Amino acid sequence: xYRLMGVGxxxxxxxxxxxxxxxxxxxxxxxxxxxxxxxxxxxxxxITIINNALIxxxxxxxxxxxxxxxxxxxxxxxxxxxxxxxxxIFRLIKVRRSNIDVEVVNPELDGNESDLPEVVETDxxxxxxxxxxxxxxxxxxxxxxxxxxxxxxxxNQSYEWHAMLVMAILAFVMVNIYFTIGPVLDDSRxxxxxxxxxxxxxxxxxxxxxxxxxxxxLEIDTINDNSLRESSTDIQSYMIFDANGRVVRPVxxxxxxxxxxxxxxxxxxxxxxDENMTKVYTKSIGEGEIGVGKAITVFSTETQRQVIVGFVAxxxxxxxxxxxxxxxxxxxxxxxxxxxxxxxxxxxxIYYLTIRHLxxxxxxxDLVQMGKIKDIHSNYLMDELVPLxxxxxxxxxxxxxxxxxxxxxxxxxxxxxxxxHMFSQVLKTIESPAMLLDGNKNIxxxxxxxxxxxxxxxxxxxxxxxxxxxxxQGLAATILEVADNSSSNGGSIQDGTYEIKGxxxxxxxxxxxxxxxxAKSFLLTxxxxxx
Numbered sequence: 120x121y122r123l124m125g126v127g128x129x130x131x132x133x134x135x136x137x138x139x140x141x142x143x144x145x146x147x148x149x150x151x152x153x154x155x156x157x158x159x160x161x162x163x164x165x166i167t168i169i170n171n172a173l174i175x176x177x178x179x180x181x182x183x184x185x186x187x188x189x190x191x192x193x194x195x196x197x198x199x200x201x202x203x204x205x206x207x208i209f210r211l212i213k214v215r216r217s218n219i220d221v222e223v224v225n226p227e228l229d230g231n232e233s234d235l236p237e238v239v240e241t242d243x244x245x246x247x248x249x250x251x252x253x254x255x256x257x258x259x260x261x262x263x264x265x266x267x268x269x270x271x272x273x274x275n276q277s278y279e280w281h282a283m284l285v286m287a288i289l290a291f292v293m294v295n296i297y298f299t300i301g302p303v304l305d306d307s308r309x310x311x312x313x314x315x316x317x318x319x320x321x322x323x324x325x326x327x328x329x330x331x332x333x334x335x336x337l338e339i340d341t342i343n344d345n346s347l348r349e350s351s352t353d354i355q356s357y358m359i360f361d362a363n364g365r366v367v368r369p370v371x372x373x374x375x376x377x378x379x380x381x382x383x384x385x386x387x388x389x390x391x392x393d394e395n396m397t398k399v400y401t402k403s404i405g406e407g408e409i410g411v412g413k414a415i416t417v418f419s420t421e422t423q424r425q426v427i428v429g430f431v432a433x434x435x436x437x438x439x440x441x442x443x444x445x446x447x448x449x450x451x452x453x454x455x456x457x458x459x460x461x462x463x464x465x466x467x468x469i470y471y472l473t474i475r476h477l478x479x480x481x482x483x484x485d486l487v488q489m490g491k492i493k494d495i496h497s498n499y500l501m502d503e504l505v506p507l508x509x510x511x512x513x514x515x516x517x518x519x520x521x522x523x524x525x526x527x528x529x530x531x532x533x534x535x536x537x538x539x540h541m542f543s544q545v546l547k548t549i550e551s552p553a554m555l556l557d558g559n560k561n562i563x564x565x566x567x568x569x570x571x572x573x574x575x576x577x578x579x580x581x582x583x584x585x586x587x588x589x590x591x592q593g594l595a596a597t598i599l600e601v602a603d604n605s606s607s608n609g610g611s612i613q614d615g616t617y618e619i620k621g622x623x624x625x626x627x628x629x630x631x632x633x634x635x636x637x638a639k640s641f642l643l644t645x646x647x648x649x650x
Contacts, residue, residue, distance in 0.1 A: 120136060139168050158206055159206070164176060174193065186200055288466050300450060326431055339428050342368060364386065384410075411433050413431055476504055479497060538633065538639035539555065572620070574590065605638075612627055615628075
């Protein structure tokens, strides 16, 4: 059994089974495949199936029927053919039904109909309004298109797409740096902090060991702090105080009470849980400074348990941690700069890959309007533009049908070579730098002065794009702008200014218009401006 599968437009995802014999497609209620949409004729086209042969016939529709992007009146169909009418695109497939499954015969789908999205309707944004796909991947894809992209589409109404692309790439760079380099640097800092924590613990244990006799008698006032006073310069300050907060060491703070925030936090932390009495308390105090503290405990024979005699609070400012912080900042900066250069490169690649298609599309529309080509086609691949090109070609075919009965208008185009030849003779008489462009604004001729000024040679650039051969893209843009201005103003002289090799030049452009009012060539002269 044959089937028309909706692969684009308003019927995308829908399936239409064909029966042996005649299958009318159109708006009419009597049509076997009814398409009640604007632009579809009541009896738009007919597919007749006889002995596995399929014949399509246009039924005099107002907008025409296209098979594989070509306007047809009658055609034998083959599997995989794409049939297009206004707002709807079908693909011809064949299915073999069994009691268990459905086998799809389609050379372009590799026998797998499930590759096609099961969509009932799509909105302006191309997001699925209803889908039968239930896999996690398809659900994620659906949410991304209908939720996340919907927000970005709204932003795109206020901001240019290339600006949004820059922000998206920069956001990717920042997230990538944070989640790749950040954990590595955090691990390095964590190792240093753990080392300092162990050193602090050793200092406290040294104080407890050297003062075991005094502490066993609860004589904390006579405690020996030589191990701290003679320690490395990494110790910014230290404080030994009793359970009531009275400072006993260092001597210069004797009998004062603790007012240091870290020392207060240490006492509160120890009192929260009994198990904290034997643990080391660590806290990052500021830039490059770490606090390490521990309770001093002894075993009480009266209570048969460990009791707190005092506390040791040490502030470390290790050189290694400061160096690590500096190295981390430097690593972040280096990663950001390198990533930004890479992001700029990829932005340029994505941007120019995209606009290349659009510029080619726009250029070919101009060529069709000038009668130089009949249909729009592309030398570059971009599937997303195929439906648009198909629709534009359909519109062009309809215009040709209304204007000259469907004939080819390309034969009525004027030959621009006459105009180029005529102005090339004029070019030889000009003493100042000058150049001649064809109707597509490609380089045709330059005089010797023009070659020297612009740094290009006619022999190697004739017929080539100005943008691709002129190193100074700003100059190329200025030349194209004044040429466009002349073309838009009936071929009148238009001018602009630009600095070339340190000298200000006035660029004059004259467009030569043909009888069809389209520009056939452009003559440009470059005149030094007086200082």
